[in-house]
Amino acid sequence: MGRTLAEKVWNDHIVRQNAGEPDLLYIDLHLIHEVTSPQAFDGLRLSGRDVRRPELTLATEDHNVPTIDIDKPIADPVSRLQVETLRKNCAEFGIRIHSLGDVEQGIVHVVGPQLGITQPGMTIVCGDSHTSTHGAFGALAFGIGTSEVEHVLATQTLPLNRPKMMAINVEGTLKPGVTSKDIILAVIAKISTGGGQGYILEYRGSAIRQLSMEARMTICNMSIEAGARAGLIAPDEITFQYIKGRPHAPKGAEWEAALAYWKTLHSDSDAKFDKEITLNADELSPFVTWGTNPGQGVPLNASVPIPSELADEQERVAAQNALVYMDLKAGTPMKAIKIDTVFLGSCTNGRIEDLRSAAEIIKGKRIAGDTRMLVVPGSARVRLQAEAEGLDRVFLDAGAEWRSAGCSMCLGMNPDQLKPGERAASTSNRNFEGRQGKGGRTHLVSPLVAAATAIKGTLASPADL
Amino acid sequence: MEKFISHSGTGVPLRRSNVDTDQIIPAVYLKRVTRTGFEDGLFAAWRSDPEFVLNQPQFKNGTILVAGVDFGTGSSREHAVWALQNYGFKVVISSRFADIFRGNSLKGGLLTVILPQNEVEALWNAIEKDPNTQIDVNLQSRKVSYGGRAIDFELDDYTRWRLMEGLDDIGLTLRKIEEVENFEKGRAAFKPKTLPILN
Numbered sequence: 001m002g003r004t005l006a007e008k009v010w011n012d013h014i015v016r017q018n019a020g021e022p023d024l025l026y027i028d029l030h031l032i033h034e035v036t037s038p039q040a041f042d043g044l045r046l047s048g049r050d051v052r053r054p055e056l057t058l059a060t061e062d063h064n065v066p067t068i069d070i071d072k073p074i075a076d077p078v079s080r081l082q083v084e085t086l087r088k089n090c091a092e093f094g095i096r097i098h099s100l101g102d103v104e105q106g107i108v109h110v111v112g113p114q115l116g117i118t119q120p121g122m123t124i125v126c127g128d129s130h131t132s133t134h135g136a137f138g139a140l141a142f143g144i145g146t147s148e149v150e151h152v153l154a155t156q157t158l159p160l161n162r163p164k165m166m167a168i169n170v171e172g173t174l175k176p177g178v179t180s181k182d183i184i185l186a187v188i189a190k191i192s193t194g195g196g197q198g199y200i201l202e203y204r205g206s207a208i209r210q211l212s213m214e215a216r217m218t219i220c221n222m223s224i225e226a227g228a229r230a231g232l233i234a235p236d237e238i239t240f241q242y243i244k245g246r247p248h249a250p251k252g253a254e255w256e257a258a259l260a261y262w263k264t265l266h267s268d269s270d271a272k273f274d275k276e277i278t279l280n281a282d283e284l285s286p287f288v289t290w291g292t293n294p295g296q297g298v299p300l301n302a303s304v305p306i307p308s309e310l311a312d313e314q315e316r317v318a319a320q321n322a323l324v325y326m327d328l329k330a331g332t333p334m335k336a337i338k339i340d341t342v343f344l345g346s347c348t349n350g351r352i353e354d355l356r357s358a359a360e361i362i363k364g365k366r367i368a369g370d371t372r373m374l375v376v377p378g379s380a381r382v383r384l385q386a387e388a389e390g391l392d393r394v395f396l397d398a399g400a401e402w403r404s405a406g407c408s409m410c411l412g413m414n415p416d417q418l419k420p421g422e423r424a425a426s427t428s429n430r431n432f433e434g435r436q437g438k439g440g441r442t443h444l445v446s447p448l449v450a451a452a453t454a455i456k457g458t459l460a461s462p463a464d465l
Numbered sequence: 466m467e468k469f470i471s472h473s474g475t476g477v478p479l480r481r482s483n484v485d486t487d488q489i490i491p492a493v494y495l496k497r498v499t500r501t502g503f504e505d506g507l508f509a510a511w512r513s514d515p516e517f518v519l520n521q522p523q524f525k526n527g528t529i530l531v532a533g534v535d536f537g538t539g540s541s542r543e544h545a546v547w548a549l550q551n552y553g554f555k556v557v558i559s560s561r562f563a564d565i566f567r568g569n570s571l572k573g574g575l576l577t578v579i580l581p582q583n584e585v586e587a588l589w590n591a592i593e594k595d596p597n598t599q600i601d602v603n604l605q606s607r608k609v610s611y612g613g614r615a616i617d618f619e620l621d622d623y624t625r626w627r628l629m630e631g632l633d634d635i636g637l638t639l640r641k642i643e644e645v646e647n648f649e650k651g652r653a654a655f656k657p658k659t660l661p662i663l664n
Contacts, residue, residue: 026649146543433487
């Protein structure tokens with residue numbers, strides 16, 4: 001019987017397989033950052049262990065760094081200690097690190113693909129749940145906890161139970177103004193935040209094949225929001241062209257050998273998935289969330305749901321709680337919701353294409369009077385590229401703030417946070433209570449909706465301008 | 466890791482679904498570089514509400530958290546497990562856990578037990594009726610028992626063995642490190658390394 005893409009990658013990395021035990025998988029690339037690694041390095045020191053393969057490990061500073069005044073020491077002493085701890089650990093164990101101010105610094109999931117170090121058929125892990133981003137290249141990539149970070153540092157392997165396989169078929173063509181962010185928000189609304197639990201998702205179909213690598217990364221990035229640890233897409237010409245020529249891409253004969261292998265990485269026509277769902281891309285419209293988990297989303301043209309109309313009791317209670325937290329009335333049109341802050345950035349939508357598409361909407365316009373817009377490139381390279389194209393001027397002239405690279409307002413950890421009660425339209429990935437700052441309220445949107453919302457001051461799509 | 470064979474204690478009913486790891490411990494509490502001291506961040510946003518279950522005196526000494534469906538979704542932060550453990554929880558019961566959180570909990574010795582939703586509801590009712598209800602969670606027999614009831618739960622044999630022996634995964638892998646060495650000999654040369662590229 002045929003095998004799925006994920007099964008092929010999995011099987012190619014089995015170091016040990018015994019009945020009744022998890023498979024021991026080899027890890028090709030281990031990405032680390034300051035927040036989830038210090039306790040793992042401590043663990044190594046306590047047991048007198050070394051990092052087995054530092055040359056398969058790469059560190060960057062992203063979660064806990066400021067996005068202004070990056071030439072000055074980090075003001076918060078606790079944050080500073082955490083970042084300095086990463087630097088010390090990398091120096092002690094011989095791991096390459098891209099620190100604040102380095103041209104390769106940025107969000108770990110933007111940096112890997114940009115260096116060409118994320119390639120098809122690899123196993124990639126990081127102590128961050130959005131590691132699924134790298135699945136866009138046909139890699140098996142997933143987030144791990146700190147105990148697992150220590151395990152990978154010490155052994156370059158991980159014991160894992162084989163997940164089930166789910167196919168997400170997206171057929172058709174997206175209408176103008178509809179993006180890959182809308183696809184993934186619609187998928188999560190359809191299968192719920194627990195729907196992908198225990199599965200690896202494979203996104204397939206004609207709509208996916210038409211997407212750029214960056215758009216594919218947005219989809220795979222949010223697999224975890226559907227409960228799946230990993231999501232992937234079979235590599236194709238678009239993938240190969242994206243990788244070719246990047247600093248860590250194979251060259252010469254190695255490129256040919258790699259390409260020959262990469263071309264085998266697709267689900268066989270007779271491969272069996274444990275579950276399949278299908279979405280029609282032609283029917284999709286811009287999608288936004290109204291609640292406090294990423295599954296609580298509706299089309300932008302719709303209204304805030306009425307909890308009493310929900311059949312499932314748990315969903316009803318969750319919706320009631322969400323409306324209280326979000327300070328929304330059931331039945332309110334989504335487009336009537338006023339927004340205080342627009343955040344454009346994150347590992348979901350902080351790449352150059354995201355900035356370009358938002359700048360195109362904003363160009364020549366001013367953002368609404370009492371709305372604030374924060375534009376945070378996903379990496380220092382993205383920032384430089386955007387500046388070379390004049391995008392920074394477009395955002396600044398419109399009244400937005402132009403920042404340095406980092407996770408920024410996606411998570412309320414570094415100085416970029418919402419104030420209590422503040423409402424954001426955010427291109428990030430989580431609308432959890434307090435995610436962007438204590439008491440902050442988040443609506444997840446695409447970069448196009450973010451841009452239009454910044455101009456209008458209420459949730460809007462470019463068509464509304 | 467400490468061995469986990471069984472635990473007896475009282476329960477804390479957390480009647481909420483989709484409790485994500487940002488709720489369990491907000492990001493602002495993740496700046497510490499140790500594994501301890503995270504108890505203050507546990508459910509930080511809700512702790513300021515006097516009605517919140519952890520603030521109710523009858524549930525103060527609970528060691529078994531009984532939560533709604535989809536507990537531990539979102540971020541991979543193992544700090545969520547440490548916060549629960551630092552606070553004093555030994556077991557979390559829910560009808561469904563997010564994969565990463567569950568993996569983290571079982572690595573760190575916080576037992577996560579999956580029971581059907583109707584059993585979770587029954588347990589909530591029993592604890593709320595009598596907060597002193599003794600709950601026994603036994604890994605040997607894979608049973609949750611309270612008030613004369615015993616409910617079976619599933620946990621794969623390997624994880625159960627590892628928890629009952631208190632074994633460290635890394636130690637287990639390193640015992641057969643030659644298997645990793647052999648695997649590495651067969652790795653394709655085109656696979657990337659993170660060493661700086663010199664142009």
